[in-house]
Amino acid sequence: MLKYILKRLVMMIPVLIGVSFVVFTMMYFTPGDPARIILGESAKEHEVEAFRDELGLNDPFLLQYGNYLKNLTLKGDLGTSYSTGKPVTEEIVNRFPTTMLLAAMSILLAALIGIPVGIIAATKQYSVFDNVGTILSLVGVSMPNFWQGLVLIIIFSVMLGWLPASGFYGPLYWILPAITVGTSSAATIMRMTRSSMLEVIRQDYIRTARAKGQSEKKVIMKHALSNALIPVITVVGLSLGILLGGAVLTESVFSIPGLGKLMIDSIKQKNYPMVQGGVLFIAIIFCFINLAVDLLYAFVDPRIKSQYKSMRKTGKRAVKM
Amino acid sequence: MEKLIEVKDLRIEFASGKKIVKAVNGVSFSLEKGKTIGLVGETGAGKTTTALGIMNLVPAPAGRIRGGEVLFKGEDLLTKTQQEMRQTRGNRISMIFQDPMTSLNPVFTVGDQIAEGLHLHTKLSALEATVKAQDMMERVGIPAARYNEYPHQFSGGMKQRVIIAIALACSPELLIADEPTTALDVTIQAQVLDMMRNIRNKLNTSMIMITHDLGVVKEICDQVAVMYAGQIIESGSLKQIYKNPQHPYTEGLFKSLPKINENTERLIPIKGIMPDPTNLPEGCSFASRCPIADKSCVNIRQLSKEIEKGHFIRCMKRS
Structure with a gap:
């Protein structure tokens, strides 16, 4: 390993x-x-x-x-930013926590909504819940981020006055951006969970579990879900990787000083070292998330774990991810 | 002798689009304690569906039990709720499935999968359940040391042993084995069959053996029921069916087997295919393939008649 x-x-x-x-x-x-x-x-x-x-x-x-x-x-020097004269590394380190916080909250929200809804939709296939869920997820995937952000601002900041419209200073400020960024991920995760569950609950080993006298709840949550999670983990990991690169449009709409906004500004200013350093940083993050996802597979699926181990013995690359 | 299970006029249908597939059409048989019945027939005859009907596991919502009774020690299993059925499944009635490659959950250790039923149906502690599960593994011929291994580390034959261990963990009174050896190599088939016979004899378990292999039936069964198009067309003791098959379909089955002590040039197959289960004929469902059928067979419903003690057939020409 x-x-x-x-x-x-x-x-x-x-x-x-x-x-x-x-x-x-x-x-x-x-x-x-x-x-x-x-x-x-x-x-x-x-x-x-x-x-x-x-x-x-x-x-x-x-x-x-x-x-x-x-x-x-x-x-280990990425150069200095043309516009501020500070090291690029410092600029990125300053901005990254904001982006990370937004990404983490969005993905958490997306997983907490997407996975349960996907499971219920699969177990009650073609029911009202399933149909409504599927339609909502289609809307969620296809709705543009910036538009959704603006609509949320109009409803919750302008009309109701419940939540602040811009900035990123405390938990209240996080809610609208997190919903905006999380919606499409939630929809993707829901669809993936649903289709993966539908495939798994038709497997023979689910029938075996039922034949043992296991309760329906345990059959779904233990036997089916543990198998259905593998593709879901991939989707969650990829979404997180993309979000950590900065949600460019959402950060602009809500004036959040994150990595995405930094990149857009730097490109406009021809700030070469900043753009190069930023892209490289995002690539590194993406590689690590990918590695983390691959390692997570091993914990969910023992077959993959033993493949990783067998590579050590033979010295050959047995899995290509 | 006390009847352990008595299936009466079981009818199961599947909805397939607008058509209705009549998979099981009035199956009746009974089994005494400690005995084994072989349910024989070609693919699509309704053997597995009958078994799932007994377990009350017919896949909903497409499949539905339309009628009949499954009396297990006098109690009708079909009137029980799913909740009540769960007490019976895996505990008093267990089932072994056809394909060992796909019947085990790939993400749990085989030991945990065997112990799961014990946790559900007995009051054993976690440790006791582990010990019992390891004991089951040894009984089916798997070293107990492999308790913590995963299904992908086992060969097909070993997987089938694991499935048998799962089914027998709670010492069920009735074991339904759905083609337990079909997916295995011939050499492994004999081993697994031997093992099943030994365990059955030791535990005095009754068994419903579903197979299309007449050799397997001869090895392990006391009674035989031959199924065709969702009906039992001939049933009786092993000797009655093998020495004196009466229904033309049963005769056909035996004729299509090679015999070791006869120099047969060609085997005689049964011509044609089974009728479409969405559109079964009014009369005998075998009439279109039957060498002795005439016009009357097609229109008249065939009733099960006893031609000698315990030997039933559904054929008006022979009874």
């Missing part, structure tokens, strides 16, 4: 180098001059040129990328 984790960690390196290269290249070829944006329209041409030299923007592409990679790998 430990060897498997190490292997996965080593495999992240080429992935991250690839990500950094793609982002670096994209930023290099986008039109616009960061030196000009920073110095403003009134700056003289030779001042801008000198500043470009200072930033290293006049170096050849490969040299620039090489320097970036050198600083990154040797010093």
Whole structure:
């Protein structure tokens, strides 16, 4: 198991180098001059040129990328933000807790609604509950985030005055953004739980459990759910990974100082180091969430656990996730 | 002898779209304590559905028991609620399912799956249940040390042993075995069958053996009931059916088997296929394939008649 984790960690390196290269290249070829944006329209041409030299923007592409990679790998340095002059790492570390809090609350909300509703819908297939749930989940998936956020603000902040409309200062401020971000995840999780449960409750081993005289509640909650959870974990993990990258639109609607808003602002300002560092950070988070999900499988499904173990014996990669 | 179970005129239907599949059409048989009855017939004859009917586990909402009685020690199981039935299932009546590969829950250890029934139906402590479950494993020929292993670590034959251990854990009075050896290799079949026979004899369990393998029936059964299109068309003692089959379908079954002591050039198959269960004929359901049928067979309902003591057939030509 430990060897498997190490292997996965080593495999992240080429992935991250690839990500950094793609982002670096994209930023290099986008039109616009960061030196000009920073110095403003009134700056003289030779001042801008000198500043470009200072930033290293006049170096050849490969040299620039090489320097970036050198600083990154040797010093762990992501560079300094053009707009604030602070290290990129510091900027990200400042913003990330907000994004993490929002993501955690949204996914918690989504799982607490999506999984139970999915289970009930599957056990009462084609009932009124199932039909209503399925329709609501379709609405939840297809409703645009920013629109839902605005509607929630109009109802709960403007009309009822119950909850604040913007900022992120305390629990009351968290509710509307968490609902906005969580809705589509809840809908996806519900649909996945439902279809996974429907498949499992037709399996022979569910009939075996019933033939033992086990109660219907235990048959569903113990025998069926433990098998049906595996694809649900995947969906929850992927949703969490995406949310940790920052809910760009929702953060804008509610003026939340999260990672998503930071990225959008940095792209507008041609803040190369900030964008590159941010994307790299999100990629790292995503890789780790993925690894965590794969490890979680092993705890839910003993077959996967023994596959991880057998890889250690044979030294071959038996599972490809 | 006391009758342990008596099935009377059991009828089970499935709704399939707008059509109604008549899976079991008036099955009646009875079994004495300690005896084994073989329920024989080709695929789709209604053997498994009959068994699920006895367990009151016919998959709802598509399947429905339309009538009849299942008297277990005089009590009608069909009038019991699901809650009451749970006391009986796995405790007094157990079932072994056909496919061992899919009948065990992949995420629980085999030991826990065997002990689960004990927790449900006995007052044993967790430790005592574990010990009893390990004892069951040894009885079906699995080392008790494998208690904490998962189903994917077992071969097909071993899985079927686990399923048998689950079924026998609470020492049921009646065991329904639904093609317990069909999915196994021939060599393993003999082992499993041997083991089942030994345990049955030791525990004095009655058994309903569902199979399409006439060899298995001969090995293990005292009585035989041959099913066709949801009806028992011939029943009697093992000797009566094997030495003196009367119904043309039963005759056909035996003719389609190779015999070791005869030099048979070709086997004689039964021509045709079973009638569509959504559209069964008014009269004899075998008439369209029967070598001795005439026009009257198609229209007249065949009643079960006793042709010698304990030997019943549903055929007006032979009774």
